[in-house]
Amino acid sequence: MTNNDVPQGGFAEAGADLELVGITKRFPGFTAIEELDLTIPAGSFFALLGPSGCGKTTTLRLIAGLEEPTAGRILIGGKDVTATKAYQRPVNTVFQSYALFPHMTILENVAFGLKRRGIKNADPLAHEALRLVELDHVAGRKPTQLSGGQQQRVALARAVVNRPALLLLDEPLGALDLKLRRQMQVELKDIQSEVGLTFLHVTHDQEEAMTMADTVAVMNKGRIEQMGAPQELYELPHTAFVAKFLGQSNLFSGDVVSSSSTSMVVDAAGTKIEVPLARAQRHSGHVTVGVRPEKVSLHDSEPKAASGRNVIGPGRVTDVSFSGVSTQYEVTVPQHGAITVFVQNTSISSLHRDGDSVWLSWSVDHAFGLADEAEGEPVSRFHADLDTSMIAVQSRKDLEAELEEA
Amino acid sequence: MRGFGKYAIWVYSAMAFVFLLIPIAYTIAFSFNDSRRTNIIWTGFTFENWFTVCEAQTVCQAFGNSVIIGVVATLLATTLGTMIAIALVRYRFRFRNATTLLIFLPMTTPEVVLGAGLAAQFLQAGVPKGMGTIILAHTLFCLSFVVVTVRARVASLDPALEEAGRDLYGSPTQVFWRITFPMLLPGIVAAALLSFALSFDDFIITNFNRGADVTFPSYVYTAAARGIPAEANVIASAVFFLAIALVLIAQLTAAARRRQLAKAG
Amino acid sequence: MAFTAFSSSTAAAEPVVRRKSRVALFLLLPGIFYLILFFVTPLISLIITSLQAPDPLIFGQFVNAFNWQNYAIVIETYGEQAVRSAGYAALATFFALLIGFPLAYFIGITLRPYPLLQSLALVLVIAPFFISFLLRTLAWKQIFSTEGPVSGILSSIGILGPGESITGTTFSVVFGLTYNFIPFMTLPIYATLVSLDLRLLEAGNDLYGSPATTFRTVTLPLSAAGVMSGTLLTFIPAAGDYINASREFLGSADTTMIGNVIETNFLVLQNFPAAAALSLLLMGFILVLVAVYVKRSGTEELL
Numbered sequence: 001m002t003n004n005d006v007p008q009g010g011f012a013e014a015g016a017d018l019e020l021v022g023i024t025k026r027f028p029g030f031t032a033i034e035e036l037d038l039t040i041p042a043g044s045f046f047a048l049l050g051p052s053g054c055g056k057t058t059t060l061r062l063i064a065g066l067e068e069p070t071a072g073r074i075l076i077g078g079k080d081v082t083a084t085k086a087y088q089r090p091v092n093t094v095f096q097s098y099a100l101f102p103h104m105t106i107l108e109n110v111a112f113g114l115k116r117r118g119i120k121n122a123d124p125l126a127h128e129a130l131r132l133v134e135l136d137h138v139a140g141r142k143p144t145q146l147s148g149g150q151q152q153r154v155a156l157a158r159a160v161v162n163r164p165a166l167l168l169l170d171e172p173l174g175a176l177d178l179k180l181r182r183q184m185q186v187e188l189k190d191i192q193s194e195v196g197l198t199f200l201h202v203t204h205d206q207e208e209a210m211t212m213a214d215t216v217a218v219m220n221k222g223r224i225e226q227m228g229a230p231q232e233l234y235e236l237p238h239t240a241f242v243a244k245f246l247g248q249s250n251l252f253s254g255d256v257v258s259s260s261s262t263s264m265v266v267d268a269a270g271t272k273i274e275v276p277l278a279r280a281q282r283h284s285g286h287v288t289v290g291v292r293p294e295k296v297s298l299h300d301s302e303p304k305a306a307s308g309r310n311v312i313g314p315g316r317v318t319d320v321s322f323s324g325v326s327t328q329y330e331v332t333v334p335q336h337g338a339i340t341v342f343v344q345n346t347s348i349s350s351l352h353r354d355g356d357s358v359w360l361s362w363s364v365d366h367a368f369g370l371a372d373e374a375e376g377e378p379v380s381r382f383h384a385d386l387d388t389s390m391i392a393v394q395s396r397k398d399l400e401a402e403l404e405e406a
Numbered sequence: 407m408r409g410f411g412k413y414a415i416w417v418y419s420a421m422a423f424v425f426l427l428i429p430i431a432y433t434i435a436f437s438f439n440d441s442r443r444t445n446i447i448w449t450g451f452t453f454e455n456w457f458t459v460c461e462a463q464t465v466c467q468a469f470g471n472s473v474i475i476g477v478v479a480t481l482l483a484t485t486l487g488t489m490i491a492i493a494l495v496r497y498r499f500r501f502r503n504a505t506t507l508l509i510f511l512p513m514t515t516p517e518v519v520l521g522a523g524l525a526a527q528f529l530q531a532g533v534p535k536g537m538g539t540i541i542l543a544h545t546l547f548c549l550s551f552v553v554v555t556v557r558a559r560v561a562s563l564d565p566a567l568e569e570a571g572r573d574l575y576g577s578p579t580q581v582f583w584r585i586t587f588p589m590l591l592p593g594i595v596a597a598a599l600l601s602f603a604l605s606f607d608d609f610i611i612t613n614f615n616r617g618a619d620v621t622f623p624s625y626v627y628t629a630a631a632r633g634i635p636a637e638a639n640v641i642a643s644a645v646f647f648l649a650i651a652l653v654l655i656a657q658l659t660a661a662a663r664r665r666q667l668a669k670a671g
Numbered sequence: 672m673a674f675t676a677f678s679s680s681t682a683a684a685e686p687v688v689r690r691k692s693r694v695a696l697f698l699l700l701p702g703i704f705y706l707i708l709f710f711v712t713p714l715i716s717l718i719i720t721s722l723q724a725p726d727p728l729i730f731g732q733f734v735n736a737f738n739w740q741n742y743a744i745v746i747e748t749y750g751e752q753a754v755r756s757a758g759y760a761a762l763a764t765f766f767a768l769l770i771g772f773p774l775a776y777f778i779g780i781t782l783r784p785y786p787l788l789q790s791l792a793l794v795l796v797i798a799p800f801f802i803s804f805l806l807r808t809l810a811w812k813q814i815f816s817t818e819g820p821v822s823g824i825l826s827s828i829g830i831l832g833p834g835e836s837i838t839g840t841t842f843s844v845v846f847g848l849t850y851n852f853i854p855f856m857t858l859p860i861y862a863t864l865v866s867l868d869l870r871l872l873e874a875g876n877d878l879y880g881s882p883a884t885t886f887r888t889v890t891l892p893l894s895a896a897g898v899m900s901g902t903l904l905t906f907i908p909a910a911g912d913y914i915n916a917s918r919e920f921l922g923s924a925d926t927t928m929i930g931n932v933i934e935t936n937f938l939v940l941q942n943f944p945a946a947a948a949l950s951l952l953l954m955g956f957i958l959v960l961v962a963v964y965v966k967r968s969g970t971e972e973l974l
Binding site for chain 2: 692694695696697698699701702703705706707709710711712713714716717719720770773774776777778781786787790791792794795796797798799800801802803804805806807808809810811813814816818850853854903907908910911912913914919920929930933934937938943946947950951953954957958961
């Protein structure tokens with residue numbers, strides 16, 4: 001069998017735009033992705049961030065061609081690739097488990113894609129890619145002889161060497177320890193700017209997404225909740241999910257009681273909280289507003305009321321945890337519950353102790369208003385993403401059930 | 407108490423090993439027996455039997471038949487069994503449970519039943535018994551063992567490897583031959599070796615379906631009544647040494663590779 | 672390996688399941704066709720044969736009939752041999768477990784710190800497979816024979832009376848069966864013990880379990896799959912075996928097992944209906960046993 005449909009010959013000079021139009025993916029029994037529209041411009045480092053089961057891995061597998069969408073179109077560089085198979089797409093993936101072929105040497109692994117496309121000087125190009133990840137000296141070894149970090153770099157080289165229009169990274173740092181992760185984050189970023197490809201990075205680690213990507217899309221329940229530059233997402237979350245998943249937030253709900261031309265005031269259980277209109281998604285009715293913990297200041301006594309500052313109190317310090325650079329306080333205020341405060345440890349003596357009575361305040365400019373209501377417990381910590389196997393298990397069970405019915 | 411327990415299991419196991427090896431040692435020793443007609447009583451040491459092994463022609467011919475049957479049945483069973491194993495793990499189809507049952511039933515059926523059943527069928531169909539029917543019978547009982555062995559290997563194969571192959575521009579055929587098949591190969595080889603061993607040493611099923619053709623075990627069985635020539639011991643011993651050598655080489659190279667790996671890592 | 676055939680194997684990764692049925696069909700059909708042709712139809716042949724009646728015209732020939740009395744006759748005639756077979760097989764399974772379990776424990780756990788020794792010990796266990804089953808059994812016959820060393824010693828100390836021999840007795844047949852099936856018992860148990868996490872045993876000891884308690888409450892349940900698979904791999908072939916019990920090997924007329932009866936009826940007496948009926952009864956008995964066993968031990972993954 002010849003491979004005429006496989007992308008032949010030269011490399012993409014730069015990445016290509018990726019466009020998802022109305023993508024829906026249903027597995028028997030559940031919907032993984034609902035009506036997803038997404039455009040990733042060429043040359044960007046784009047992160048898809050979300051908890052397990054949010055549909056991000058499915059999105060990636062759809063783009064790679066490992067799954068077929070139920071509805072919608074996928075365009076790469078303006079060309080519709082929805083109907084093409086995985087091996088016909090100019091897309092390469094760095095798998096979560098790296099998926100290095102254990103029966104081949106490192107060089108054979110890296111040259112695999114080039115050889116399938118019938119490229120003549122596959123070996124020299126593979127060596128070049130290995131030099132890029134500084135692993136050319138292990139070209140003759142087998143994958144099992146390499147450490148986790150080295151395997152990760154080989155997986156990267158194996159994908160990058162093909163100069164794909166789009167490089168997909170499926171939680172590629174998940175298996176590494178913290179120190180190695182940090183190191184790889186920097187290396188990945190360097191390589192991306194060096195080769196200039198479009199990177200699509202899927203992760204559940206918000207810190208990883210924020211440090212590496214220039215655009216982050218937060219995904220939840222098969223939809224994209226918010227998309228933008230990391231700082232923008234952090235400073236101005238639009239939904240409760242983003243506010244809680246990307247870092248921590250203190251949220252308050254209440255009715256808008258008054259508003260001026262620049263700001264509105266919300267009555268949250270008797271406390272007046274002012275929010276700039278420009279930073280609020282909704283301007284009337286029952287709304288949820290919030291502030292990031294590090295923007296909140298602690299006071300021993302009630303601060304003087306000042307315009308431009310929201311004040312809450314008194315509350316009682318119920319938990320203090322010291323983490324070197326900063327201290328995290330949990331302050332319980334009647335009617336508001338627990339409020340989290342981060343304080344930089346700029347002085348040596350600790351000012352507040354468990355049980356102290358304190359007041360809280362923050363600048364109005366730092367408050368934000370959400371488009372939806374806060375619901376239930378915050379989702380902040382997730383285990384390694386098990387999306388792929390979860391989907392496989394689920395689809396297998398459903399298939400079996402379906403066949404038994406038949 | 408603890409020390410004693412530790413000591414006891416070494417002694418117990420050593421005794422068990424000796425027990426396992428006694429008849430093997432006996433068989434090998436009597437391949438060097440300077441016997442005339444029967445090879446029951448030790449009459450002196452000689453290498454003679456080893457040099458004249460094929461002078462007792464029937465022994466050598468029986469051995470040759472066993473090798474031919476073993477090779478052909480192994481090829482058939484390994485091919486069919488590997489295909490089934492892949493299908494069982496990778497695909498869901500309507501009669502999957504029934505199929506699984508059909509594959510495992512021969513393993514829970516006593517050999518004498520398999521042998522008698524096939525013989526009854528060959529009898530009813532008027533098929534003359536001989537090498538052909540022996541091969542058909544051996545393929546049958548090897549098939550289930552191949553499926554079980556290869557299935558475990560298929561099941562432990564990381565699906566991401568094949569996905570990576572597809573992602574790296576490998577067509578379905580290329581992915582199968584360059585990734586799936588090489589990854590399954592150790593399992594397939596193990597299954598083939600097992601098949602050959604089972605076929606080579608089978609007596610019961612063979613005995614029902616052999617007609618006038620003689621395999622090595624059936625030769626030993628018929629000769630047992632009047633005494634087995636030392637040449638049979640020679641052949642059995644030679645096969646034993648060959649098999650043990652192969653296994654030891656495999657084990658030692660694996661150990662060496664592990665050590666090398668440990669050094670590299 | 673196939674010795675773990677009856678134990679559960681947990682797949683490392685959940686495979687991606689496909690439903691392209693044409694490929695599945697291509698993979699399955701040849702093998703399934705083979706099994707139907709050479710396993711299912713022989714069973715049907717056996718059923719037909721087992722119901723045949725003697726030809727009224729030609730002596731020694733049989734015609735198709737519905738002569739179900741064949742079953743009653745063989746049960747009546749060979750009941751003793753059938754019970755003996757079950758008894759011998761059960762004894763052999765018990766003794767093989769008695770020898771095989773400690774051996775498997777020794778190789779799988781005691782020898783774990785010595786990988787080279789461990790692989791050599793494993794080779795020793797499978798070594799009997801490499802030398803003809805019949806020759807090994809014959810070797811025992813000759814070791815036990817009246818002229819052999821064992822009989823000599825036993826006679827001189829008076830355990831064995833004049834004219835008595837070891838071969839041809841229940842002892843020698845069960846001995847032979849036990850010997851021949853020890854590897855079948857040891858290997859599956861080894862397979863479960865070798866992957867047993869030793870930290871579990873340490874945890875057992877740490878949680879105030881004496882070595883005996885830890886063995887009973889941790890090691891044994893965790894090796895149950897191997898024990899089950901080993902006992903089945905021993906009992907099934909032992910129940911149908913006719914080499915050990917045959918006169919030319921370790922048995923005599925007093926130790927005839929069901930396998931011998933089937934063989935004699937089929938190949939010597941050419942009483943095909945009787946042989947077929949006996950075969951089906953044996954198979955039915957084993958299937959019921961396996962089903963009950965599997966159900967009791969709750970291992971549905973057997974198949």
